[in-house]
Amino acid sequence: MTAERRPRLEIIVASTRPGRAGRVIADWFIEQAEQHSGFDIHVTDLAELNLPLLDEPEHPALRRYTKQHTRDWSATVDAADAIVFVMPEYNHSFTAPLKNALDFLSQEWRDKPAAFVSYGGISAGTRAVYALRPVVSALGMMPINAQVAVPIRTHITADKQFRSDDALDAAAKAVLDNLARLAPAFTALRAVK
Template sequence: MSTTALRPRLEVIVASTRPGRVGRLIADWFIGQAEQHNGFDVHVSDLAELNLPLLDEPNHPAQRRYTKQHTLDWSATIDAADAVVFVMPEYNHSFTAPLKNAIDFLSQEWRDKPAAFVSYGGLSAGTRAVVALRPVLSMLGMMAINAQVAVPTRMHVTPEKTFAGDAALDASAKAVLDELARLAPAFANLRAVK
């Protein structure tokens, strides 16, 4: 667990950078759920605001010999996290290029952290993107939990870009947060013995 917080730090990563996106709207709903849950200190990394360039480090990320300030800042952000939630759309049956880029900037910082998903999209609600991302996270040493939130946008996002949650989504969010809160201390202990 991060030493600066009494509660585990939850990093919520907003994966869409597209103008007109609904990702931040859905992320804001989930952030509200996480704050209401009260099990975490919630931090948000919006990739549209972070604006990482296409991977521009000369050294392999496993070496942690970063030369760019944006990478040092991103490394510190993920290092401080005790659990990660990816708020992500589905693009062509997969996850977004900016998310893959943000993940690939780092290596060791992701290890031994539980991860969860708030996916969104059409009828599949982004679930195929989650299926594509799971092996990437596994390779980095993260544990992607089974509980997830899947938001079919036609049912929950109005044409005016407002979000309408419901009891089922709230219950899914609670299940995700409960599981992350249960696992975060155990994974913090794993990281502490290295």
């Protein structure tokens, strides 16, 4: 009997600026995902990925990529079975680097469940999530309802550390449980041509 492959969870860190809160929030979520043990985890930090603004001549749906950075990014997203966006709210929306990273690819996103770990001021990044939902739907992902929403005022300390609590840990678990349940079904769906 062959052991079942664990779904691969791609965690995308969507803020890139120096001094960002995004990395410590992402590190907490990565720890939650490791403890959950339902996934093989891969992390893409858009600050490290450092994609240029979209520089491919053809529509990404054609997959006729001309740049190595696009081919590498394509391989990373292709390998994912579920996606989590760790994302701040900027001007009531999501970040420009995230939109650029999404636009680079097309089919690679399709038929994959997606979830959001948002953060921000009083809205805890929820307006950014509601701006992003139609974009991930347009790319064929399935955004789930479970969400982590972090108000940074109460969870990021003056020295930029992240403090979780029971409610956030429970929200992270709900996200991971939902994705673990859905990922195998979407893997089967992608096998149907």
